[in-house]
Amino acid sequence: MKTPPLSAVTVSLVLPALNEADNIAATLDDCVQTLRRVAQDYEIIVVDNDSTDDTADIVRQFQSENARVHLIHQPIRGYGSAIWTGLKAAQLEIVGWRDSDTQYRTADIVPMLKALDTYDVVVGHRVQRRDPSHRLLFALLWNVLNRVLFGFVVHDMDCGCKIFRREVVDTLDIKAAGAVFNVEFLVQAKRAGFRVGEVSISHLPRHAGENTGGSLRVILRAMREVLRLRWRLLREPRPIRNARPTRN
Numbered sequence: 469m470k471t472p473p474l475s476a477v478t479v480s481l482v483l484p485a486l487n488e489a490d491n492i493a494a495t496l497d498d499c500v501q502t503l504r505r506v507a508q509d510y511e512i513i514v515v516d517n518d519s520t521d522d523t524a525d526i527v528r529q530f531q532s533e534n535a536r537v538h539l540i541h542q543p544i545r546g547y548g549s550a551i552w553t554g555l556k557a558a559q560l561e562i563v564g565w566r567d568s569d570t571q572y573r574t575a576d577i578v579p580m581l582k583a584l585d586t587y588d589v590v591v592g593h594r595v596q597r598r599d600p601s602h603r604l605l606f607a608l609l610w611n612v613l614n615r616v617l618f619g620f621v622v623h624d625m626d627c628g629c630k631i632f633r634r635e636v637v638d639t640l641d642i643k644a645a646g647a648v649f650n651v652e653f654l655v656q657a658k659r660a661g662f663r664v665g666e667v668s669i670s671h672l673p674r675h676a677g678e679n680t681g682g683s684l685r686v687i688l689r690a691m692r693e694v695l696r697l698r699w700r701l702l703r704e705p706r707p708i709r710n711a712r713p714t715r716n
C-alpha cells in the first residue's frame with residue numbers, strides 16, 4: 469500500500485509522560501512545529517500516569533490553546549501501558565509514539581514517514597545513542613538476548629520513536645505493560661506479517677528529569693518479562709491482520 473504524499477498524511481502521535489514537567493513543553497512545541505508543517509492533520513496524545521509534578525497542568529495549558537493536543541490519564545502505571553492506551557485512542561491514519569523527554573527530534577519522523585512507502589512499521593535507529601555508558605552496555609546485552617530469543621527484527625528495538633499504519637494497532641493486542649512493550653510490539657508486528665524497517669535518527673542526552681529505563685529493578689524485571697513473552701508466543705497463534713475502514 470502506497471502512503472499518500474506527505475502533505476496528505478494525517479498523524480496521531482502518542483507521548484508517554486511521567487514526571488516530565490521540565491521537558492513536556494519543549495517536546496510539545498517540537499511536535500506541533502513539525503506536524504503542522506508535514507501533515508494534513510495531526511493529533512498529539514499525551515498519556516500521563518499520575519505524574520507528581522506539573523506535567524499534566526502544562527499539557528492542559530497547551531490543550532487550551534491547541535485543540536489537537538489531548539491528555540489521557542492512565543491509572544495503570546508503566547511505559548507500555550501508557551503507550552498502548554494512547555495508540556488505542558488515536559484516530560488518524562499514521563500512528564506512532566515518541567518519548568517526551570527531548571531525547572528525540574520530531575523532525576526525524578519526516579524520513580520515517582517517507583519510509584512507510586516501503587514498510588508498515590518504521591523504527592528509529594539511534595546510531596549515536598546518547599545515554600550513560602552503563603545503559604549502552606545494558607542495551608548491547610539486551611539486543612543480543614532479544615536476537616537469541618526472537619531473531620533479528622531491527623537494530624534498535626527500544627528506540628522511543630516509532631511510526632506505523634493504523635492497521636498495525638487494529639491488528640495487535642499488546643500485553644506488556646512495562647519496558648518489554650517495545651519488544652512485544654515489534655515481534656508481534658512481524659509475526660502478523662507487517663514489514664518492519666528502520667531509519668537512522670538523532671538522539672540527544674537527557675537534560676532534565678530522570679531516566680526510568682536504567683535502574684537495576686527495571687532491568688531485572690525486563691529480563692523476566694521477555695523470557696515470559698518468549699514462552700507465551702510459543703503457544704499463542706499469530707495475530708491476524710485486521711484492516712478497518714479509514715476513520716478520517
Ligand SMILES: Nc1nc2c(ncn2[C@@H]2O[C@H](COP(=O)(O)OP(=O)(O)O)[C@@H](O)[C@H]2O)c(=O)[nH]1
Nearest residue numbers: 484485486517546547550567568569679680681
Ligand atoms: N505515562 C508514562 N510514561 C512513562 C512511564 N515510564 C516512562 N515514561 C515516559 O517514557 C519516556 C521514556 O522514558 P525514559 O525514562 O526517558 O526512558 P529511557 O530513555 O529508556 O531511560 C519518557 O517520556 C517518560 O516520561 C510510565 O510509567 N508512564
Ligand SMILES: [Mg+2]
Nearest residue numbers: 567569571674
Ligand atoms: Mg529517555
